[in-house]
Amino acid sequence: VLAAVDALSYRPSSIARGLATNRTLTIGLVVPDIANPFFPEIAKGAEEAARAAGYSLLLCNTTEDPEREAQILANLEEKWVDGLVLCSSRLPDAVLGQFLARHRAAILVNRPLPVAEMPPDLPVVSVQVDDALGARLAVAHLVGQGRRRIAFLAGPPASYSGRARRDGYAAGLAAAGLALDPGLSLPCAPVLAGGIEAASRLLAARPDLEAFLCFNDLVAVGALQVLASAGRQVPQDVAVIGADDISLAALVTPALTTVRVVQHEIGARAVEALLRLVHGDDTGRATVMLRPELVVRQSA
């Protein structure tokens, strides 16, 4: 028999097995934009953890579009994925809750659990980074250098990370006894162009600002470019701090001071937690909070 198996190079069909067992050994990974340097490293960590446990990843890209995200989530139901790793969901709590309820298990990355909107026994855990803490660390660093007029390039209003970073920014200022000046904050798209646009507008409106705290490193690089073309020295005239520590951060000039987020670990921890839910080793409802770390380079 085994000889025949070998001779015909028979492979068990995981699709038939899936139908019979109700398990596909596949998990859905949905990200807003795989081309955004924040996500590939998460995907890598997730893929490695998944493969180590015999699982495969279905990669879905929402293009930052909530409608597309909803379609994808619905599509993933039909695929019978064993679980879901959902990164930076932009869906409102109520909608998200509905979709989650139709899945067997899920991990939310960078987004708190929509507790009020979920069936009470749904196995979901949230993997987050303490973005508020990160922003506080960054503000404290700037304040420690004597900077007071600290601008905030806030990222997308719908981003939970953005909101947390905003809270940390406010808390950091408060801790230093500084007033929060609404004129120093501006939302922006989480990409280079967003940083360029927001930084130029802010710099034009408030030429006296002393630092940019940025939603992420891409935005920070945008700010760097704006400052360079405005002839402002970094960090002497204006300091810049990014967030995430994507590989780019160390390579630009001046090298970016940033709040490091361990993307690879996020991905790995997310699927590990997911598989614990899937296997029933854990019942969910938890939040894994990762600690960010300030990486001081040249820009601040």
Added chain:
Amino acid sequence: VLAAVDALSYRPSSIARGLATNRTLTIGLVVPDIANPFFPEIAKGAEEAARAAGYSLLLCNTTEDPEREAQILANLEEKWVDGLVLCSSRLPDAVLGQFLARHRAAILVNRPLPVAEMPPDLPVVSVQVDDALGARLAVAHLVGQGRRRIAFLAGPPASYSGRARRDGYAAGLAAAGLALDPGLSLPCAPVLAGGIEAASRLLAARPDLEAFLCFNDLVAVGALQVLASAGRQVPQDVAVIGADDISLAALVTPALTTVRVVQHEIGARAVEALLRLVHGDDTGRATVMLRPELVVRQSA
């Protein structure tokens, strides 16, 4: 009936459908390293094209490990994927041919068809970039600036792109009437660290070199760093040209002159071609050759 469908929010099971129809509407995307900035954009292009046609992507990361790649290819068989997009395969022709034969259809990205090793009717097409042309353009640009001692950071010896670029490098030198100096070439890992190591070794051995032509942009950034810490001005003392034009290339200082490869299009063209094979609209055995383009920035 339709009311019930809605009330119970029934979804057809694509897994049962897959078993019945022998088609899963899923294609396998295998890349050496999704965290390498060259691949996420390919993945994005592929995902978009796939989703537009109703297909999903199974993402597989080989970690640049041929053994892992073989496992993954075998695993993908069991998953009954409708087709395969295989990027930068590091498998020997014979082995690759075996694996391909066990799939319904495949696209090879950045790798020529192992024609001698494939069943003659297998639907496979290769999507490549004319790397030799790219290297020739780069050499011509350098020569046009009067540079003669042009070093080549060649990338991994097993890389087909690397070999093509080497050929183009040699051809470019020949076209300019320059001799190929073996002491000016060095293989390297296709990442920043590889560039740093190879560039320092080459610079130490041949301090008179006038330019670095690099396997990819990451390697080129490594070379940039080595030159900066050696106190050599770029491009005045030494010019540097990268390859691929990843987003990083425009953001480093000095901005990198590079040979642009349209990654997004590679991904999109690859799955479009694949779906044509899958649907029988095309019988395969072709090579889609994309033209690279020299993007002149500051480093050369």
Added chain:
DNA sequence: CTGTTAGCGCTTTCAT
């Protein structure tokens, strides 16, 4: 403990 069979949820073929 091994061998048989029903059934997973669909599609497709075949009768009605």
Added chain:
DNA sequence: ATGAAAGCGCTAACAG
């Protein structure tokens, strides 16, 4: 035309 049934390749629950 619409409806019943067979079967995709496996697993799990059964009987021997």
